[in-house]
Amino acid sequence: MTETLHPPLTGLRVPPGWRVRNVQGRSLFATRATVTRPDGSEIDWSARRHRKGLAPAPLAQRPLRRFRDRARGASRSSWWMGGLFATGAFCFALGSLPLFFDHIRADVVAWVFFVGSVLFTSAAYLQFRECVAAPDTIDPAAPRRHGVHGLIGLRARSIGWYATAIQLVGTVFFNVSTFAATRADLDLDQQVHLIWVPDVWGSACFLIASALAYAEVSPHIWRRPRGDVGWNIAALNLLGSVAFGLAAVGARYLPTTGEPANIALVNLGTFAGALCFLIGAALLPIESAGARDASRR
Template sequence: MAVLFAVGSLLFAVGATSVYADAVGTRWDNVTFFVGSLFFTSAGFLTYREAVDAAPPAMNPADRRVLVYQPQRIDWWASGVQLIGTLFFNVSTGTALAASLSPHAAHDHVWRPDALGSVCFLVSSGLAWFEVCHGWAAWRPKDWAWWITLANLVGSVAFGVSAVGAYVNPVSGQVHNAQEAAVQTLIGAVCFFVGAVLLLPERTEHTGERAAATTA
């Protein structure tokens, strides 16, 4: 999951830079975003599967694999909403590959799913933040999970601001603020990259704790 999220974030960050976009052209820049969205979806699916397979203490481990619907768990909602958001990004970046789009089509099939995907990421990050903090605010700088969810929350806010800047007028086809959209996409992607990289030491720490508990 960490590697897939990191690669997807890196591709979004690269695609958002004007230097790269000018060097490869609009089409290949759009391809970069689309490929990055596929990495996001792959990582999002694994995250969702991990949430589904994480059985509550009272549940029989043999039954947890078939229990897909778990609305009583915040992590299930967070991972599920995140996965839906990645699918919206697939649609948005995939449609952007079309050679010629009318202003109305660009509004409906590029900007709108991008905005919905950004909303999903923001909701997912907010739920994850609430679960880690056991509320809406906490200060836990020694907790890897706290830093990861903070990075993802800031990244989701940046993606939301980016979606506002990327608004496409359905009549004229004009983008509201393309530069702001690119800058915020870059900020969000960097935050997601940081969050993905931090998953590695968190995994190592948890593996060590489980090994110690087993030995004890």
């Protein structure tokens, strides 16, 4: 017998003896399903866990609502991504604090933001690569992709692929805007096109990516799946993206003065967004450890 394609899970092969039912998702994207393995055991398959390489939860024993305070057993990739995202978010939070930028040279503050954006891009690429390298079959024990296909590639039926790819593009826009902000010789027109416009595009990418990531883990708009730390992470990232978007709105330059329209909103939105991303990043190892614990129960 050979592996077959399951219509709602197009793009993922179903091994012989495996059965898929109760598929959930939005439009063309399958985000959750009940999968019966050849031995008769049932697992709660989810698109987020699949792309992150996390063990699926047994259907009869869902993950606990609370996880141990230390993320023992977390995957190495979750530590790397969490650390890079958290450090980048810390840079953005620090740079937006008056206690910091009022006492530090403007060029130093600008470089803090740029370093934070580079850390964001590094973490976003690891997240994108994690999605691209996900197995081509629903079997969680199947080998992950390697070589070129494990580094770059298209997953047309994966909502997570679009979320991670768009977020990666957004971080590059932030690289452009924050690097341009380190230059003190820009006129108003250059500031608008090199700082504010990329900032707006980056914020828009983050908002779209976060909305897709939230849709991936939430079968209903306001209902939190029981024991799903991934939902908490996606919700925090969505709130952080909204805050970054508000900061971008406040950062638009006024043609009369050449100053941002609402600097208080810029700082508050940046700080609030960075704080949300920081907490979400800290939960990544906990999500990974919790998934492993659930698979062993």
